[in-house]
Amino acid sequence: MPRTLDLMAPEVRANPYPLYAELRHTGIRQVEPGGMWAVSRYEDVVAVMKDPRRFSSAGLGQGFLPPWLPRNPVTESLVMKDPPVHTRLRGRVSRAFGPAALAALEPRIRALAEQLTEQLLLQQGPVDFMARFALHLPVSVLGLLFGLEPQQYPRLKEWADDLVNLPAGRHSPEEQVRVRESLASLERCFAELIQTRRESPGDDLVSELLRPDTDGSVLSQEEIMSFLFALLPAGVETTVYLLANTLAVLSERPEERARVLADRSLIPRLLEEVLRYEPPGHSSLRLVTEETELSGVHLPRGAIVVVLLAAALRDEGHFPQADQFLIDRERASHLAFGHGVHYCLGAMLARLEARLGLEALFSRLQDFSRTSDPLHWAPSLIARGPLALPLQLIPAPPLR
Ligand code: HEM
Structure with missing residues (x-):
């Protein structure tokens, strides 16, 4: 029995899955922080995400506009809007993420991934995979998408961090000034x-x-x-963590690691199982728009629902042997990119980036191992990934 129902307690962030199992067992209930209502079973998560009328995405915007910030364009973006406003915006921007746009990007992403791999392998001794690889690929891809100069990419990462850290962050008065100026400069840049x-x-x-x-x-x-503002929190951290979580999971599983290093055609299956087993997009929030009932639980108007995608992705009713990491798992629809009208617009791009990143890396590695234990996970409810991932890399012998 878990000791706490505080989703942000350090021991829960270190390993949230026992608490998620307990929540699936008890059903919908109030948790800390903030007395939010946690929804954890697969069917309940789907029910919330496909009903924007009762469960509004305005719930997501709340943390992004603290009282000390005069404005934040991200709160006006499609992620935080409901139909019909959402429908119009989504219809208008979707084309930019379609197959034709991605096909044009593919060779450029592959070149980036190869360049990052090259730089990574120049390091002697243990390297932090997060700092040296995972962080760079999604930021550079966004930089490419925006058509920015490469020297502006590091600044893009800082802006993404400032946005992502708004909801959970405890900002000192000095930090508030810095973040206000940072977001104003992002607006000027765009x-x-x-x-x-x-x-x-x-x-x-x-x-x-x-x-x-x-x-x-x-x-x-x-x-x-x-x-453009919305793409920073949506497109950077999530994809960084997909890459990092993949290497973290493999670092604990020598057999699976040997299989995928020997056979790179397994990478797409590997990624789908990481998305299910250790999902980088861990949860989302919704606002209850009217007094309502869900699976027999009464939810008051104005309540905030935390939709625990990661808990639903371990639901035995939908995924047999849900706590096992199985690359060969029979594919079932998963919720790692959300569900319903807000289904991730960047899902194809994220899969492409992660696949090309891992193909480039694995083609140059004989093996790798983790050099520190345990991992420290980012203190976030929305996204899950390690703060650092120190690895010892063993390069593949050069081809003759
Ligand atoms: C592994 C990487 C990613 C994961 C796990 C992920 C996950 C998600 C999830 C769960 C949602 C739904 C949120 C909700 O319903 O509240 C979402 C929406 C969204 N994602 Fe992603 N995402 C990833 C990568 C990306 C990338 C690379 C981009 C673009 C560069 C992107 C852009 C978006 C956008 C624009 C939305 C909002 C769509 C809408 O409101 O209609 N995502 N993502």
Whole structure:
């Protein structure tokens, strides 16, 4: 029996799965922090995510606009809107993440992944996979998408961190000033970018967003700004953790590690099982819009529901042997990219990035091992991944 029902307790963040099992057993109930209602069974999670009328995504916006921040465009983005506003925005931006756009990006992402692998292998002794590889790939891909200069990529990562840390962060007065200035400078950077692309369009995401739709409708400056803002928290941390969680899981499983290093065609299956077993997008939030009942539990209007995707992904009713990591698992639909109208817009891109990253890396490795135990996990409820991942890499012998 877990000692606490506080989702943010350090021992729960270190290993949340025993508490998730308990929650699935007891059903929907209130937890800390904040007396949110935790939804953990597969069927209940699906029910919440496919019903934006009763469970609004405005719940997500609450943490992103603390009283000391005058404005934050991310709260106006599609992630935090419900239909019909969401439907219009989503319809308008989807094309930029479709198969044609991704096919054009693929060779550039592969080149990035090979370059990062090369740099990683230059390191002697243990290396922090997070700092040296996982962090760089998704940030650089967003930089490519935005059409930014490579020297601006590190700043992109800082901006993403400032946004991601808003909901959980305890910001000192000095930090508040710094974050206010940081987000204002992000807005200036995007405003310049939008202006540049208005004057001379290219083949990047911003130019695509500026193009009128087939019916002649266009996105406003504010709508483009809020979408670009949203891509930072949505597209960086999640994909960084997918890469890191994959290596973390493999570092504990010599047999599976040997299999995937020997046969890289297994990488897509491997990634799907990591997404289920140690999901980087760990949970989401919803706001209850009217007094309602879910699986026999009464939820008051205004309540916040924490949708525990990671708990649902270990639900035995949907995934036999749910606590086992099985690369050969028969595929069942999983919720790692959400469900319903907000299903992750970047799911194909994230899978592509992670696959190309691992293909580049595994093609150059004979083996690897972890050099520190236990892992320290990011203190976040929304995303799960290690703060650092020190690895000893054993390069593959050069091909003759
Ligand atoms: C492994 C990596 C990723 C995971 C696990 C992930 C997970 C998720 C989840 C669970 C949602 C639904 C949130 C909700 O319903 O409240 C979501 C939405 C979203 N994701 Fe991802 N994501 C990943 C990568 C990306 C990338 C690379 C991008 C873009 C660069 C992206 C862009 C988005 C956007 C724009 C939405 C909102 C869609 C909407 O509201 O209609 N994601 N993601």
